[in-house]
Amino acid sequence: MSKPIGIFDSGVGGLTVLKALRGRLPHSDFVYVADTARVPYGRKPKEMVRGFASEIAWFLQKLDVSAIVVACNTASACALPDLAERMPVPVWGVIDPGVEAARRVTRTGHVGVIGTKATIASGVYQGKLIAAGLMVWAQACPMFVHLVEEALADSSEAEVLARHYLSSMPRIDTLILGCTHYPVLAPVIQRVVGAEVTLVSSAEVTAEVVSRAFMNSPDGRGRVTHYVTGGVPAYQHTAEVIGGVDGQVIPLDVTRLADAGVIAG
Amino acid sequence: MSKPIGIFDSGVGGLTVLKALRGRLPHSDFVYVADTARVPYGRKPKEMVRGFASEIAWFLQKLDVSAIVVACNTASACALPDLAERMPVPVWGVIDPGVEAARRVTRTGHVGVIGTKATIASGVYQGKLIAAGLMVWAQACPMFVHLVEEALADSSEAEVLARHYLSSMPRIDTLILGCTHYPVLAPVIQRVVGAEVTLVSSAEVTAEVVSRAFMNSPDGRGRVTHYVTGGVPAYQHTAEVIGGVDGQVIPLDVTRLADAGVIAG
Numbered sequence: 001m002s003k004p005i006g007i008f009d010s011g012v013g014g015l016t017v018l019k020a021l022r023g024r025l026p027h028s029d030f031v032y033v034a035d036t037a038r039v040p041y042g043r044k045p046k047e048m049v050r051g052f053a054s055e056i057a058w059f060l061q062k063l064d065v066s067a068i069v070v071a072c073n074t075a076s077a078c079a080l081p082d083l084a085e086r087m088p089v090p091v092w093g094v095i096d097p098g099v100e101a102a103r104r105v106t107r108t109g110h111v112g113v114i115g116t117k118a119t120i121a122s123g124v125y126q127g128k129l130i131a132a133g134l135m136v137w138a139q140a141c142p143m144f145v146h147l148v149e150e151a152l153a154d155s156s157e158a159e160v161l162a163r164h165y166l167s168s169m170p171r172i173d174t175l176i177l178g179c180t181h182y183p184v185l186a187p188v189i190q191r192v193v194g195a196e197v198t199l200v201s202s203a204e205v206t207a208e209v210v211s212r213a214f215m216n217s218p219d220g221r222g223r224v225t226h227y228v229t230g231g232v233p234a235y236q237h238t239a240e241v242i243g244g245v246d247g248q249v250i251p252l253d254v255t256r257l258a259d260a261g262v263i264a265g
Numbered sequence: 266m267s268k269p270i271g272i273f274d275s276g277v278g279g280l281t282v283l284k285a286l287r288g289r290l291p292h293s294d295f296v297y298v299a300d301t302a303r304v305p306y307g308r309k310p311k312e313m314v315r316g317f318a319s320e321i322a323w324f325l326q327k328l329d330v331s332a333i334v335v336a337c338n339t340a341s342a343c344a345l346p347d348l349a350e351r352m353p354v355p356v357w358g359v360i361d362p363g364v365e366a367a368r369r370v371t372r373t374g375h376v377g378v379i380g381t382k383a384t385i386a387s388g389v390y391q392g393k394l395i396a397a398g399l400m401v402w403a404q405a406c407p408m409f410v411h412l413v414e415e416a417l418a419d420s421s422e423a424e425v426l427a428r429h430y431l432s433s434m435p436r437i438d439t440l441i442l443g444c445t446h447y448p449v450l451a452p453v454i455q456r457v458v459g460a461e462v463t464l465v466s467s468a469e470v471t472a473e474v475v476s477r478a479f480m481n482s483p484d485g486r487g488r489v490t491h492y493v494t495g496g497v498p499a500y501q502h503t504a505e506v507i508g509g510v511d512g513q514v515i516p517l518d519v520t521r522l523a524d525a526g527v528i529a530g
Contacts, residue, residue, distance in 0.1 A: 038301075038495055038496045043416060143417070143426075147408070149308075150305075152408070157408055157429065160425055164422065229495075229519075230303055230495060234303040253518045253519075254494075254518075254519075
């Protein structure tokens with residue numbers, strides 16, 4: 001039997017990546033870790049997020065996954081490439097695929113990126129986009145994650161906040177949604193930035209890149225197992241905003257996760 | 266030795282109540298439970314919140330507290346008065362003190378209340394205020410909790426959202442801050458509603474009512490012990506927005522908490 005692919009996020013946002021991956025690898029098995037006990041990562045210090053990512057990666061490693069997808073822009077920005085160097089299996093983040101897609105899509109070379117405070121403050125997107133020869137505008141949108149988790153993606157609050165965050169946006173032709181929650185907000189963002197701006201979803205392009213590296217396992221059963229640190233019913237309820245949870249959901253004690261991470265990492 | 270007073274909230278919001286209580290009962294000991302693994306409660310179904318409140322109340326009961334303060338408007342709205350009837354110790358919520366204070370403060374009898382979706386949807390505040398003979402306006406402000414936890418209480422986002430939520434407010438002279446996070450937003454709310462509106466903080470008035478029932482224990486040491494379901498460093502980091510954590514912080518496995526609640530409750 002082929003091994004499952006491990007995926008993790010601070011919460012439900014990474015389910016957009018999982019969904020995109022399952023669309024491309026329908027027979028593969030997946031293990032998804034949602035660290036809902038410590039969500040959101042977006043305002044936490046870089047070292048703290050790096051520690052969380054390491055703990056979860058080692059937990060996945062013990063479950064014998066074939067690869068790890070860091071389905072969280074904040075964790076990707078804070079923990080990669082260090083985490084990839086230390087893990088015995090391949091580790092994929094969501095940032096490089098987004099940068100690569102933006103480079104491919106843009107006609108004018110003027111690109112924007114939006115994300116959490118930590119993601120934007122890390123400067124990782126900006127550095128990579130500039131290194132690719134592009135002009136870059138970046139904006140932290142800390143309240144966007146909460147719009148999604150509060151099921152307010154299609155609300156007057158979303159409209160008000162999107163106009164607020166994007167009011168100073170210069171003329172760009174491509175905007176990277178640098179947070180795995182943001183695809184849920186794509187309709188309101190598209191309305192605010194106008195149809196002439198192409199939105200790049202890091203969830204979709206990451207699935208594209210990762211699925212290229214994996215043959216679709218003919219012997220997998222397309223099963224997903226979720227491990228959640230913050231209580232099972234609470235997770236299932238929040239996950240409804242991203243289409244709900246398909247598969248078994250197992251509680252994971254965040255204290256023991258931390259211990260395991262410290263010992264193994 | 267006198268027993269500690271138990272307090273709980275979904276997260277850090279109830280620390281505003283704890284702080285107000287410690288100011289009035291400096292020698293009393295307190296146990297504070299923060300259910301950060303399952304925060305926020307504000308959008309979760311009433312039955313789910315009721316279950317969380319019951320689990321935590323029984324956990325506090327086992328620690329032999331003298332009384333329980335539900336320092337969370339959502340939990341108070343969803344779980345009281347049932348919880349109080351089932352617990353062997355006195356249980357205080359934050360809603361009755363807020364209603365009583367508004368009744369005392371208002372000159373015109375026109376009162377408003379803002380809170381989470383679940384609090385406002387429960388209609389508990391509205392029912393009690395109307396029963397007290399007042400005219401009532403109510404507004405759910407689901408994004409306010411997140412402004413506080415993202416350390417954005419004094420930001421352009423806070424200004425934009427406060428204007429949005431309060432734009433339809435009729436002429437009132439008293440506004441109840443019906444969420445223990447909201448005192449942190451009082452400056453921006455006061456600016457938006459104008460100086461002629463008196464803000465009633467449910468944290469402050471609850472501390473007033475509860476402290477009247479307790480003699481300040483001369484044999485207590487004024488100690489606080491925190492139990493958190495969602496990881497200790499993450500809690501300490503988020504709590505900085507409400508003045509930080511004073512006292513020991515002990516991790517609490519949310520899975521075992523649920524088991525304990527089911528068995529005992």
